Amino acid sequence: MQARRPLPALTALLFLCLLLSSGAQENPTKPRVQVDPLNPMILSSSSVVLNCSTDCVTSPAIGLETSLEALEESRGTNWKVWRLSNVTSDNSPLCYVNCPGKGQGSSRTNIMVYEPPKNLELNLETSQEQSSLPWIPVGQNITLSCHVAGGRPRKNLRVVLLRGAQEISREPAPDTLTTAVVKFQVTASREDDEASFSCHAELNLQSKGLKLYQESSAPLKFYTYDLKKLQPKLVTPMILETGTKKQVSCAMDNVFPVEKAHIQLSWGGQRLIEDNITRHGDMLRVTATIMATEEDMGDRELTCSVTLGNEIRRISENLTVYTFLQPVLMVSGPVQEGYRVNLTCKAHPPATVLIEGAPSDEPDRISLIAQEEDNGRSFTCQATLKLREEIFHKNSSLTLNVKFPPKLDEKCSPNRTWDEGTEQILQCTARGNPAPTVTCVREQQMPVNGGNQQMPFNVSTRVVRSYSGTYNCTAKNSLGVASQVVSVFVK
Incomplete structure (x- = not known):
């Protein structure tokens, strides 16, 4: 910027009008002082050239009062030019003139510094470790903070939160000397899952004869998930006989996003190998097959767990494994006419037995004297097992072969x-x-x-x-x- 030098050929009237229009002192008894340019706006860390001039023509003493680094570049009879370097903040240099016989006059200019926004950074305020994308439950209020360096004057700075190209919120920047931090409050929704959020800064200096300065942050992504406060539904038999296979299943509705959810079945602390996992809409379902052995006898816990984000939904039920063998119906003594024959029936506890026709006080045995008519007679023993409100029966039969x-x-x-x-x-x-x-x-x-x-x-x-x-x-x-x-x- 070149300093303005007064033109000696100007008439006194013209000079006076110029002084009045540039903010010179109006007291006619004091020397008039002009600062040019008046109230300039400059880029931060750049320099500005100030020209101080006066109407005093009798060897005026012209000086500049400022905290900035000022270097005199040129001078004339009634003017001086200074270069102010590395201007980083607003400043108001004072130009003063001591005029013999008129005293002292002064004029102040206000230097405004502007700086385009830069180094924008959008952060999610969370306590989670962010080595990977954080998980946010749907409906939770979160804070997104946008850090903006530069962007001065701050009164002309607006910070916009974007989801993709959609404007979510627009906020003024706080007037701080350091990096501006603008916080946005957002309620997490399903639409936010893996969406690209960014913040956009706009410094509008068009009214100052400059332009609209814009800058954007790198995109920020996070996961949102929706896992209702419900338990999975476990479909399983309550009891299972050793040596048999049964299919069990577990399902849960209203899971979002269902493709990122993990579901598994475990039995007795051991994970079951899944037969099939299906995802349809917001429904997640798993099936597996259980093979019961004698080592599994008793109550064993079957558990279904659904994991999504930072949450787990779990349900457990006891599955009773049992052994139920055929009852054993035996005969003792010589099965011959005229001899006593004893029939007894046994079963694996806790099953109970009953021989058809046996007395109520001894349901597991029958005693008789064998006769010819008993040859070919059939006896049946029924074993009964009660487990968890279910009743099971197994039968064994025996035919007498009476010798006569x-x-x-x-x-x-x-x-x-x-x-x-x-x-x-x-x-x-x-x-x-x-x-x-x-x-x-x-x-x-x-x-x-x-x-x-x-x-x-x-x-x-x-x-x-x-x-x-x-x-x-x-x-x-x-x-x-x-x-x-x-x-x-x-x-």
Whole structure:
């Protein structure tokens, strides 16, 4: 900037008008002083050239009072020019003149310093470690602080919070000597998840003949999540028999963002391998298969946990693993006619047993004297297990095999009368266990009426007269013998 030098050719009237228009002192008894430029606005850390002039023509003494570094650059009869360097803040230098015979006059100019905004930084005020994106629950109030260096004069500075290109809030900057910090209060929403927030500074000096200075911060992102104050829903059997498989599942609704949520099932402290994890809308669901072994007997805790952001939702239920074997129905003593037979039934505790037909005071045993009619008789034992309000039954059956000696039945009648030439069967049957063998043998006699011929046993045959006679029919098994004499008379 070049200092203004007074022009000697100007008329006194013109000079006087110039002084009056530039803010010179109005007291005509004192020397008039002009400072040019008046109230300049300069860039911070730059320099400005001030020209002090006066209407005093009798060897005036011209000086400049300022805290700034001032270097005189040139002078004339009634003017001086100074360069003020490295101006970093507003200042009001005073130009004064001592005029012989008129005394002292002065004039002050106000230097305004401007500085475009720079080094903008947007921060999320949180106590979390921010080595990764922080998690903010939906609905929580958060503070975003924008730090702005420069941006002076601050009364002309506005700081804008942006989400993408959308303006969220616009605030004036505080008038501080250091970095300006503008804080924005925001309620976290689903739309804020991984959105790009930034702050934008605008220093508007257009009214000062300058321009609109703008600067933006780097984008800031964070996660928002919505995990309602609800528990997951666990679908599981309450009891599980060893050696069997069951599928369990867990689901939770209103999870946002569902793709970032983690769900798992654990049983007895061990994580289950998931069969499937599904995400649909805001619903999260996991399924897994449990295989129960004897080592798992008793109550074991099945837990479902959903983790999102900084929160965990968890639900646990006890699953009872049990063993329920078939009851064992046993018989003791010789199972033979006339002997006492004892039947007992046993089951693995805590199951209880009942033999059908057993007395109420001894439901697990029956005692009887074996008879022929008991052979093939079936007995059933039912085991009952009660677990967590559920009742289970298992049955075992046993059929008695009663041993008894042979017993000839009514078909072995002692007298048979047949007509000669008819078709007849010489037959005897017997009961017994083991099954007896039955034979009918003709007793040796003197031949009568043409012979002493043996009639075939158990075979249909034409009767001849020589079949007449006495036959000894015998049934045998390992327990005894039964006999019957049969007389055959042929007419």
